[in-house]
Amino acid sequence: MADLDHKAQPTNIVSICSADGWNSLVFEFKSRLSTRNGVFFVCSVSSDGKFWDREQTVTSEMMGELVPDYEFHLPQVILSEERLRECRDHLQKWLSNPFAFELQLSAPGEPTLTLFIGERDDFISKIDRPVFSLRYNSSRMKAESCFVIDQSCVNLLLQGLNRWL
16 A cells, blocks of 8 residues: 655756757656655656757758757656665766766666666767666657756756755
8 A cells, every 4th residue: 555645845846958958858756655665756757859940951951940859748657766866876976977877767667767877879978978868668668868968967967856855
């Protein structure tokens, strides 16, 4: 049996954006669940990104303005408090000495939500300007949101987690 706790928090939004400001990802924490297996948070995860206006690029062969390019919303993701605290600790260490890491943030079972920060061959990245990746896997869908971040982006995510946890 889960104990639903709508505990008031200073803010229920934790976010990260790309180094260029074109992409963002937001965790909106809705409620806290205490179970015999641990403490979990029900949250929604949403992301959006901008890119050059493709219609203008096709018709005039010139780069257009940045316009909304994609968005997604996962309304009922269950995250582990223990894993979020581990993520917060990794982010704090990363700010002192950048390193690659990957953590599953979700509750045990399915679906899974995995965060990765590090270099990737398919992005122009380096250890201090790594790729932020959030992968969602369920029996019905697999998705990944990726963008390059820097120290200020990591700090933004860390500050949000510090306020929430």
